[in-house]
Amino acid sequence: MRLLHTSDWHLGRSFHGVGMLDAQRAFIDQLVAAVERDGIDVVLIAGDVYDRALPGVDVVHLLDDALVRLTAAGAKVVLTSGNHDSAIRLGFASRLLERGGVHLRTRLEDLDKPLLLPLGTDSDGTDAVLALYGIPWLEPRLVAEQLGTESASHFEVTRAATGLIREDIARRAGSAAVHSVVLAHTFASGGISSDSERDLSIGGVGAVPLDLFDGFSYTALGHLHGRQQLSESVRYSGSPLAYSFSESAHRKGAWVVDIGPEGVTSVSEVLWEAPRTLAVLRGSLEDLLADPGHAWAEAAYCHITLTDAQRPARAMERLRTRFPDTLVLAFDPQGVPATTQSSYSRRLAGAPDDLAVCCGFLEHVRGRDADPAEKTALAAALENVRLLEGSR
Known part of the structure; x- marks a missing residue:
């Protein structure tokens, strides 16, 4: 039997x-x-x-x-x-x-x-x-x-x-x-x-x-x-x-x-034949996008860990230009100076104003400073809040 x-x-x-x-x-x-x-x-x-x-x-x-x-x-x-x-x-x-x-x-x-x-x-x-x-x-x-x-x-x-x-x-x-x-x-x-x-x-x-x-x-x-x-x-x-x-x-x-x-x-x-390959990739964003050795993963479901010292802008959007089925994106920055890894509250204790607090938060969560356009948008949002509070 x-x-x-x-x-x-x-x-x-x-x-x-x-x-x-x-x-x-x-x-x-x-x-x-x-x-x-x-x-x-x-x-x-x-x-x-x-x-x-x-x-x-x-x-x-x-x-x-x-x-x-x-x-x-x-x-x-x-x-x-x-x-x-x-x-x-x-x-x-x-x-x-x-x-x-x-x-x-x-x-x-x-x-x-x-x-x-x-x-x-x-x-x-x-x-x-x-x-x-x-x-x-x-x-x-x-x-x-x-x-x-x-x-x-x-x-x-x-x-x-x-x-x-x-x-x-x-x-x-x-x-x-x-x-x-x-x-x-x-x-x-x-x-x-x-x-x-x-x-x-x-x-x-x-x-x-x-x-x-x-x-x-x-x-x-x-x-x-x-x-x-x-x-x-x-x-x-x-x-x-x-x-x-x-x-x-x-x-x-x-x-x-x-x-x-x-x-x-x-x-x-x-x-059993698998319907889709699973790919677990790790590296910097530019290397992952350029390395021909990752061609096999272009049709796979992907779990990608980025090791860039600063979190790249539009990371998921850019990855999906090559790996359209990226389902999980993680970050493990390498080469980050120890001074940048202090606690969020300690780093912002001496922030001079609300804009510095907001920009500091962005830097803390993604590992890079706010760019000029982001600073302008944050400043405008803070001004709108100030005007709203003043009208009450």
Whole structure:
């Protein structure tokens, strides 16, 4: 049997103000094509299907279309909820959807209720079965009492959840060779995070130890957006698209897991084509505009940090003449004398008049003096204020 492990679709998310629904549709196209091409039997989605608990109508339609197309391609779908999802809303009509091959695991009551699929007979002549379990995002403060844990921490609730799964596996092991696959949306120790993930540490220690997943044939994790292997049997698929510039070096994809009567036989990668390249550039404005080595970034989404000692005028406007999709502009002035870095209040303590205060503020926030036109405009504005105050 062949499984495809994916997660963190974040349908409905934007990228620095740019809508991503078209890019997400393109990812769904690639996913369906991979299912058809590679003979995928089960698609695993380990949480954060939506980016918001209340997704827009067009976003719900996109998920609906994806599920229809995946099942029409011959795959079953096992889907858990993440910390961005509303477990109740995502789990709506779960019993009905199961008849169509979509198996939702969004409730605590379903932790030890696996999807069971036959794997044939192993070398000892024992019937082998694949048991697919889903651990949704567990908010410790909300589920600790129901799970009977000693404290409301990520470790305790995850240990309780995996304990229930192990008990179910043990009950089934007497009649069949059980190979278990567990989906979980959590932050496991050793994982490398990125800027686009929501912090899970509020209410308890965020990371859970990796040994909580010992003994399972494969653990399909969600939450971290970088595709990574934590052990032979524990992996993050990562998000299918980059959702922050910290992911510019990621190669987005998923894991294909082959499993048979003897257990997991191989894990291989499948890669997704990115709709747009991400560029993180740094340098002076003139160098960035002139350097031919940056030609590749002209069609990319750009995060640019300018290092000019003085903040250039019309910096974003000028950058976009070459890099039209500059989405983030930052400043890190280099070579600024230490005397110019004193506090704003100290520098203006001896300002002779209001115009000097205003000009000093401009210099403080952008690293260069007001030019003559700006000084004239500021003087006119101050005079208008003086006249207005005098007429009252």
